[in-house]
Amino acid sequence: MIGxxxxxxxxxxxxxxGRVLERRKVNPCPACAEGLPLLSDDQxxxxxxxxxxxxxxxxxxxxxxxxxxCKFHGRQSxxxxxxxxxxxxxxxxxxxxxxAVTYVPVSPKRLRERGYxxxxxxxxxxxxxxxxxxxxxxxxxRHTKAQSSLKDAAARRQxxxxxxxxxxxxxxAGRRFLLVDDVVTTGSTxxxxxxxxxxxxxxxxxxxxxxAPDLGGEPEESRRPMGEILKTNRELQLFxxxxx
Ligand SMILES: [Zn+2]
Numbered sequence: 568m569i570g571x572x573x574x575x576x577x578x579x580x581x582x583x584x585g586r587v588l589e590r591r592k593v594n595p596c597p598a599c600a601e602g603l604p605l606l607s608d609d610q611x612x613x614x615x616x617x618x619x620x621x622x623x624x625x626x627x628x629x630x631x632x633x634x635x636x637c638k639f640h641g642r643q644s645x646x647x648x649x650x651x652x653x654x655x656x657x658x659x660x661x662x663x664x665x666x667a668v669t670y671v672p673v674s675p676k677r678l679r680e681r682g683y684x685x686x687x688x689x690x691x692x693x694x695x696x697x698x699x700x701x702x703x704x705x706x707x708x709r710h711t712k713a714q715s716s717l718k719d720a721a722a723r724r725q726x727x728x729x730x731x732x733x734x735x736x737x738x739x740a741g742r743r744f745l746l747v748d749d750v751v752t753t754g755s756t757x758x759x760x761x762x763x764x765x766x767x768x769x770x771x772x773x774x775x776x777x778x779a780p781d782l783g784g785e786p787e788e789s790r791r792p793m794g795e796i797l798k799t800n801r802e803l804q805l806f807x808x809x810x811x
Contacts (some may be wrong), residue, residue, distance in 0.1 A: 580644070617774050687802065
């Protein structure tokens with residue numbers, strides 16, 4: 568009953584286009600789900616300065632809108648609706664490689680302004696899937712310029728280098744982590760966070776990010792055929808209803 572009243576007052580909206588959902592548990596709406604920029608199976612894993620990273624989407628279209636809505640307009644539900652896609656990518660490609668789930672935190676200043684940490688929202692969904700709790704292991708020790716305001720990789724690396732410290736070396740030592748963030752671009756942020764964990768004695772760190780910009784050069788035919796994407800979306804919608 569309370570859920571029904573809340574739905575009337577705050578009708579659930581599509582993660583990508585923001586329209587009120589006709590079927591509240593089917594999010595993103597069918598039209599947006601059809602066009603989601605899912606990466607094909609052979610594009611999910613990438614390596615960079617952070618090590619190995621599973622990525623669910625290209626950072627474009629409805630996915631970019633959902634991430635921005637969460638970061639800048641307080642719509643946490645937008646990221647939660649897409650989290651099951653990252654859970655699936657990570658469970659298919661990184662299972663067995665970690666025993667603790669953690670995330671790349673925003674700075675304390677940003678956390679106060681925003682009220683939540685978007686990477687933690689994603690990490691929560693991952694931890695629930697593996698029947699564990701997300702662990703806060705890192706702290707962003709200094710406020711940095713937005714990485715998106717810096718164009719080249721060297722400037723990004725310099726901006727973020729050493730920005731993360733572990734909260735407790737004991738919590739990191741000897742552990743194998745899955746490190747979660749919303750977007751991985753040049754990988755400097757993920758690398759700085761992973762490096763802090765490794766320096767504190769973590770045995771290994773693998774990463775997962777909801778989206779990454781297209782690296783270019785990928786052959787069009789390597790993308791999943793539309794029929795297959797639709798099938799996957801239906802499965803994910805069922806799956807995401809189950810884990811909520
Ligand atoms: Zn939509």
